[in-house]
Amino acid sequence: MKIIAANKRANHDYLISQNINAGLVLTGSEVKSLRINTGSIRGSFIIEKNGELWLSNCYIKKYNNSNDKLYNPNKDRKLLVTKKEINKILGQLKQGGISIVPISLFFDNKGFVKLNFGLGKGKKKFDKRQSIKEKDWNLKKERILKNN
Secondary structure, eight states: OEEEEEOTTHHHHEEEEEEEEEEEOOOHHHHHHHHTTOEEOTTOEEEEETTEEEEESOEEOOOTTOOOTTOOTTOOEEEEOOHHHHHHHHHHHHHSSEEEEEEEEEEOTTSOEEEEEEEEEEOOHHHHHHHHHHHHHHHHHHHHHHHO
């Protein structure tokens, strides 16, 4: 598993409850571009159109040797998820307060591009402070145990 792009703010801004891996519908030149690490999911989000999930605002740079003249690097890309999983995700979204957050974009063992996304609830400011305090305390605890 080779990670192409990661959304570092996802775990900071959201409390992720469930992780799901999904494939992406890409052209050949987009896959070649991703092989040389020219993708980013910063600021991207997942939307629902006509009962399908789409990744919006994901940046994939134009491959140098491609002949596509009207290439849009931020176009919407379809996620490959089973109908059962889509229904489960949309059911949780309709309950309210839950967002679909892209976490990482990676190549799996077979060479396919996959997106790891999670269902998360947005953190408030005091939740973010509490998670930072816990992280710092765990680091200090590990240092103390290591030195003793």
